[in-house]
Amino acid sequence: MTLSSKIALALGVLSLLLAVWALLLARSRRTHIRRGKDLSAEAQAANSRAxxxxxxxRTEVQNRQTAESRAQEVTTxxxxxxxxxxxxVSDRLPALALHLISSHHPVPGLLHKNLAGSEAARLLDAVPETVSGIVLKERRRIDAAARAALRGATQESQALSYRLQTNIVGLQHEFSAxxxxxxxxxxxxHLNEQNLRLTQKSAIVCGGWPGHVRKDTYVSEVVxxxxxxxxxxxxxxxxxxxGLSNIGVVGRAAEPVAVVCAELMAxxxxxxxxxxxxxxxxxxxxxxxxxxxxxxxGKGMTAEALARGRSLISGEQQEVMLLELGDPPSMGFAAIGRLVADYGLHVSIDxxxxxxxxxxxxxxxxxxxxxxxxxxTPPSVMAPQPAVAPQAHRRPTAADSPAPSPEPSGAAALPQRRRRFSATATNDESAAAPRPLNPEDTGAMWSDFQSGLTGDRSVTDSESTL
Amino acid sequence: MSRGQEQRRLLPAYLATGTSPGVGLSGTLDSLAALRASGMPLARYHTAVHQRVIELLTDGSLSVVELAGYLGLPVSVTLVLAEQLVTDGQLKATVPIPDALRASNDGRPSKEVLEEVLSGLHALLAA
Structure with missing residues (x-):
C-alpha cells in the first residue's frame, strides 16, 4: 500500500465519518425541530386558554357593570x-284648577322630557284630563241646579211684579187722584218696571221664557x-x-224684541x-x-269685551253658564243670545x-x-211718530175753522175733531196766515160765561151782559 | 195699553210725564179746567206727549178730561201733564167756575146755572 492509498483511505474514512456525523446531526436536528414544533403548539394552546x-x-365584569348601571337607571x-x-300634585293640578276657571292660565306639562312616550307619562298625563272632565261635568250639573233655582225664584217674583203693575195701573185710572x-x-x-226687567232678564238667562205673548204690536211701541x-x-x-207707520212685530216676537232692545239700551x-x-x-x-x-x-268697549259680547249675543253658545258671566253675573248679553237663538232675531254690536x-x-x-x-188700533201717543207724518203744526185758516166738515180721511190715528183737520188740509197756502183769534174767542166766551155766573144771579143781568 | 185689557201694558204712563219729580206741581188744577196753548215753545226736557198736548190745544181749548180722552191716558196722568205744562208756561188754564160746581148735587152744576148757560147760548146765536 502506498502512502497515497493510505491517505486516500484515510480521507475516505474521514469523509464517511463526516457523512455519518452529518447524517446524525441532521437527524438530531430534525427531531429537535419536531419537538420544538410540538412545544410551540402546546404553548399556543395554553395561551388561548388563558x-x-x-x-x-371581562364579560363578568361587564355584566356586573351593566347590572349596576341598570340598577342606577331604575333608581333614577x-x-x-x-x-x-x-x-x-303640587303644580299641574292646581294650575289645571286655575285653567278651568280661566283658560289663560297655562297648565305645565311633564317635568322630565325623557319620560315622554312611556307608560308612566301616559298615565300621568291622563290624570289632569280625567280630573278636568270630572270637574267640568260637575260644574255643569251645579250650574244647571243654580239656574233652575234662580229661574224658579225669578219667575215667581216676575209674576208678583206683574200683579203689582196691574194694581198700580188700576190706581192710575182712579179718577180723583x-x-x-x-x-x-x-x-x-217705574221702579216696579225696572225690577221686572231685571227679574225677566235673569229668568231668560236661566232658561225661562220672556213672560207673556203680546198681540201684534207697533215697532215704535215696542221700542x-x-x-x-x-x-x-x-x-x-x-x-x-x-216709511210706513203701521209696521208691527208679530205677537210672539214683541216681548223678546222689547227685552233685547231694553238690554242694549241699558x-x-x-x-x-x-x-x-x-x-x-x-x-x-x-x-x-x-x-x-x-x-x-260712551267710552266704547274694549276689544276683549266686544269679542265676548259678540260671542254671547250670537246665540250660538248652546249653554250659557252663570259661572261664566262673572260676579255679579252680567246677564244682558246672555239673555239677548238666548232670545236671538229662540226667535231668529239678529243683533250686532260694534x-x-x-x-x-x-x-x-x-x-x-x-x-x-x-x-x-x-x-x-191706533198707535199710542207715547210711541214716537214717524218723522214724516205729523204736519199737524199747520194753523187752520179762519175760513175753515168755523165750519167743520165731516172727517175727510183716516190718515190721523186719533178720533177726529175740528182742530185736527189742519193736519189734512196740507195744500192750503193761506194756512200760513197769522194765527186766528179762536183761543181769544174762546177765552172771551169763557170770561163772559164766568162773569155771567159770578155777577148777579138774576137771569136778566146775565142776558144783558151777553 | 188701550188695546186688550187681558194683555200686559207695554207703554207705561210715566213715559208721557217723564221722571222729573213733581215738586213744583200745585195740584190746583181740576179735571174740568179748560186748557189752551200759550204759544211758548217747548223745552228739551218735554216729552213727545207734551208736544202732542200742545198740538191738540194750539187751535182751541179742551178740558183735561177731554184731553185725556184724546191721548188715551188716565185722567190723573193727564192732569199731571197739564200741571207740568201750565207750570212751565206752555199752557194756560181757565179754572172751572167754582160757583157752578158748588151749587147742588155733588159737584155738578145746578139746573139754574145750566138754564142760564142755555139762555146765554141762545142769545149768542141770535146775535
Whole structure:
C-alpha cells in the first residue's frame, strides 16, 4: 500500500465519518425541530386558554357593570316618576284648577322630557284630563241646579211684579187722584218696571221664557216700551224713520224684541255719561227687515269685551253658564243670545257709533213683521211718530175753522175733531196766515160765561151782559 | 195699553210725564179746567206727549178730561201733564167756575146755572 492509498483511505474514512456525523446531526436536528414544533403548539394552546379565561372574566365584569348601571337607571327613573307625581300634585293640578276657571292660565306639562312616550307619562298625563272632565261635568250639573233655582225664584217674583203693575195701573185710572199722588204712583210704576226687567232678564238667562205673548204690536211701541223699563229713559231719544207707520212685530216676537232692545239700551245708558243722549233709530231696510240702531256716546268697549259680547249675543253658545258671566253675573248679553237663538232675531254690536261709543243694531227679519190696522188700533201717543207724518203744526185758516166738515180721511190715528183737520188740509197756502183769534174767542166766551155766573144771579143781568 | 185689557201694558204712563219729580206741581188744577196753548215753545226736557198736548190745544181749548180722552191716558196722568205744562208756561188754564160746581148735587152744576148757560147760548146765536 502506498502512502497515497493510505491517505486516500484515510480521507475516505474521514469523509464517511463526516457523512455519518452529518447524517446524525441532521437527524438530531430534525427531531429537535419536531419537538420544538410540538412545544410551540402546546404553548399556543395554553395561551388561548388563558385568553378565554380572561374574556370570561371581562364579560363578568361587564355584566356586573351593566347590572349596576341598570340598577342606577331604575333608581333614577323611580326618582323621576316620584318627581313627576310630586309635580302633578303640587303644580299641574292646581294650575289645571286655575285653567278651568280661566283658560289663560297655562297648565305645565311633564317635568322630565325623557319620560315622554312611556307608560308612566301616559298615565300621568291622563290624570289632569280625567280630573278636568270630572270637574267640568260637575260644574255643569251645579250650574244647571243654580239656574233652575234662580229661574224658579225669578219667575215667581216676575209674576208678583206683574200683579203689582196691574194694581198700580188700576190706581192710575182712579179718577180723583191728585197730581202728587199720581206722580208717586208713576214713580212706583217705574221702579216696579225696572225690577221686572231685571227679574225677566235673569229668568231668560236661566232658561225661562220672556213672560207673556203680546198681540201684534207697533215697532215704535215696542221700542218705547223697552226704553220705559230703564232708569234714565229720558236720555233715550227715539227717532222713527220707518216709511210706513203701521209696521208691527208679530205677537210672539214683541216681548223678546222689547227685552233685547231694553238690554242694549241699558248698556248704552250705563256706559255713557248722565248728560249724554242715547240715540235710537228705527229704519226699514231694503230687504224688508226693520233695524233698530242704538248709538251711545260712551267710552266704547274694549276689544276683549266686544269679542265676548259678540260671542254671547250670537246665540250660538248652546249653554250659557252663570259661572261664566262673572260676579255679579252680567246677564244682558246672555239673555239677548238666548232670545236671538229662540226667535231668529239678529243683533250686532260694534264700536263704529258715530259718537265714538258703541253701536248696537237689532234686526227684525221680515217673517217677524206684520202690518197693523191703524184705524182699528191706533198707535199710542207715547210711541214716537214717524218723522214724516205729523204736519199737524199747520194753523187752520179762519175760513175753515168755523165750519167743520165731516172727517175727510183716516190718515190721523186719533178720533177726529175740528182742530185736527189742519193736519189734512196740507195744500192750503193761506194756512200760513197769522194765527186766528179762536183761543181769544174762546177765552172771551169763557170770561163772559164766568162773569155771567159770578155777577148777579138774576137771569136778566146775565142776558144783558151777553 | 188701550188695546186688550187681558194683555200686559207695554207703554207705561210715566213715559208721557217723564221722571222729573213733581215738586213744583200745585195740584190746583181740576179735571174740568179748560186748557189752551200759550204759544211758548217747548223745552228739551218735554216729552213727545207734551208736544202732542200742545198740538191738540194750539187751535182751541179742551178740558183735561177731554184731553185725556184724546191721548188715551188716565185722567190723573193727564192732569199731571197739564200741571207740568201750565207750570212751565206752555199752557194756560181757565179754572172751572167754582160757583157752578158748588151749587147742588155733588159737584155738578145746578139746573139754574145750566138754564142760564142755555139762555146765554141762545142769545149768542141770535146775535
Amino acid at each position: 385568553h378565554a379565561a380572561e374574556g370570561r372574566a 327613573r323611580e326618582a323621576e316618576i316620584l318627581d313627576e307625581v310630586r309635580h302633578l 191728585p197730581p202728587r199722588l199720581t206722580q208717586s204712583l208713576l214713580e212706583s210704576d 218705547s216700551g223697552a226704553s220705559s223699563r230703564l232708569r234714565g229713559f229720558d236720555r233715550i231719544n227715539i227717532v222713527s224713520r220707518l 248698556n248704552a245708558l250705563e256706559h255713557s255719561r248722565d248728560d249724554l243722549m242715547v240715540e235710537v233709530g228705527l229704519i226699514q231696510t231694503g230687504n224688508g227687515s226693520v233695524c233698530i240702531t242704538i248709538d251711545d256716546a 264700536t263704529s257709533s258715530p259718537y265714538g261709543g258703541v253701536r248696537a243694531v237689532v234686526s227684525i227679519p221680515e217673517n217677524l213683521l206684520t202690518s197693523i190696522d191703524e184705524i182699528a
